[in-house]
Amino acid sequence: MIDMSERKSDWVVERYNYQHQVKGIRKQLFSALQNSLVAGKYILTDEVSVFEQELGHYVGSKHALGVNSGTDSLMLALTALSIGKGDEVITVANTFHATVLAILRTGAQPVLVDCEAQTYLMDINQVEAAISPRTKAIIVVHFCGKAVDMKPLLELADRYNLYIVEDACQAIGAKWQSRHVGSIGALGCFSFHPSKNLAAAGDAGAVVTSDLSVDRLLRKLRHFGQVEQNNHQLLGFNSKLDAIQALVLHYKLPFLDEWNVQRAKIAQDYRDRLAHLPLTFQTVDDKSSHVYHLFQIRTPVRDALLGYLRDKGIDAVIRYPVPIHLQPAFSQLEYKPGDFPVAEALAKECLCLPIRPDLTMKEVDYVVHMINEYFEKCEL
Numbered sequence: 001m002i003d004m005s006e007r008k009s010d011w012v013v014e015r016y017n018y019q020h021q022v023k024g025i026r027k028q029l030f031s032a033l034q035n036s037l038v039a040g041k042y043i044l045t046d047e048v049s050v051f052e053q054e055l056g057h058y059v060g061s062k063h064a065l066g067v068n069s070g071t072d073s074l075m076l077a078l079t080a081l082s083i084g085k086g087d088e089v090i091t092v093a094n095t096f097h098a099t100v101l102a103i104l105r106t107g108a109q110p111v112l113v114d115c116e117a118q119t120y121l122m123d124i125n126q127v128e129a130a131i132s133p134r135t136k137a138i139i140v141v142h143f144c145g146k147a148v149d150m151k152p153l154l155e156l157a158d159r160y161n162l163y164i165v166e167d168a169c170q171a172i173g174a175k176w177q178s179r180h181v182g183s184i185g186a187l188g189c190f191s192f193h194p195s196k197n198l199a200a201a202g203d204a205g206a207v208v209t210s211d212l213s214v215d216r217l218l219r220k221l222r223h224f225g226q227v228e229q230n231n232h233q234l235l236g237f238n239s240k241l242d243a244i245q246a247l248v249l250h251y252k253l254p255f256l257d258e259w260n261v262q263r264a265k266i267a268q269d270y271r272d273r274l275a276h277l278p279l280t281f282q283t284v285d286d287k288s289s290h291v292y293h294l295f296q297i298r299t300p301v302r303d304a305l306l307g308y309l310r311d312k313g314i315d316a317v318i319r320y321p322v323p324i325h326l327q328p329a330f331s332q333l334e335y336k337p338g339d340f341p342v343a344e345a346l347a348k349e350c351l352c353l354p355i356r357p358d359l360t361m362k363e364v365d366y367v368v369h370m371i372n373e374y375f376e377k378c379e380l
């Protein structure tokens with residue numbers, strides 16, 4: 001068992017550990033942050049360009065551009081494709097709120113499709129029927145960190161002349177075939193929200209593209225639509241990655257692959273050690289990799305199991321208990337219960353176990369033990 005006395009919080013197994021994320025880089029990072037704070041240059045500095053280049057190089061896109069958040073990255077991506085009023089954008093019901101919010105904020109109409117029960121990812125077989133003469137783009141979501149099999153989507157997009165925008169906010173580092181998510185569609189969107197696999201110290205995000213003219217347009221859009229001071233040619237945004245956040249990300253990026261490998265190892269451990277229980281998991285395959293932003297388990301007794309685990313000090317949570325199409329904010333879309341049965345079932349039956357790169361064997365043992373205990377005592 002884990003010794004509670006050495007813990008700072010009430011949790012036995014915590015969801016995040018930011019101390020670990022700066023292990024080994026504390027000195028350099030903290031002094032860089034100090035220097036930046038006193039230098040007084042905070043906006044679109046060299047630190048930002050450096051991180052943008054590193055990110056583009058990492059992802060395999062020619063250009064990367066830092067913005068305020070993942071949500072903004074989606075809004076800017078759609079805007080750069082001239083998507084707005086009168087257009088439709090297809091996406092999946094099983095995603096985080098921001099994917100659909102971004103579509104609506106551009107004035108376009110989101111058109112949802114359900115996800116698959118095995119992969120929890122967009123059911124690509126439903127996409128073709130959702131295409132109309134107004135459809136301009138598909139936002140594909142690499143949900144939980146699992147890369148979508150892009151082949152059928154790329155074929156569809158090609159056939160119907162649609163853009164693919166990748167919502168890779170949960171999946172930085174994941175690959176489809178040998179390509180990084182974000183680099184496959186016309187544009188890729190990333191979030192560096194503190195909960196994500198690559199975490200800034202606040203809100204931050206990025207858009208990547210290999211199209212120079214799109215990159216140029218995005219650079220104007222994020223900066224009030226200006227081409228030079230006081231010359232605003234476009235209706236833009238104010239959405240720029242801060243120098244401080246760029247520094248945090250610059251120091252953490254070199255560790256991302258190692259962290260993602262650790263996440264995948266822990267996920268495999270959970271899968272192996274929980275395999276005998278009446279639980280199911282997001283399936284994996286060798287077409288694409290999974291970086292486990294979330295590790296979800298599915299069970300009809302979700303709420304009871306969650307209560308049990310939280311009582312035992314395990315910071316398990318439900319991600320997205322109300323699916324997109326049933327959120328009051330999106331009532332204008334006029335979807336109703338039953339429209340996307342798989343997304344609805346996942347929203348009722350999934351919970352996320354703690355997963356972090358530094359989760360110890362002891363912590364995994366404890367979580368596995370408590371899940372077993374729940375089923376022994378309460379269910380079987």
Ligand SMILES: *Cc1c(COP(=O)(O)O)cnc(C)c1O
Nearest residue numbers: 069070071096098169170191193
């Ligand atoms: C986190 C997330 C976003 C939004 O990112 P923010 O940085 O929080 O704005 C968008 N889509 C998905 C799938 C996400 O998980």
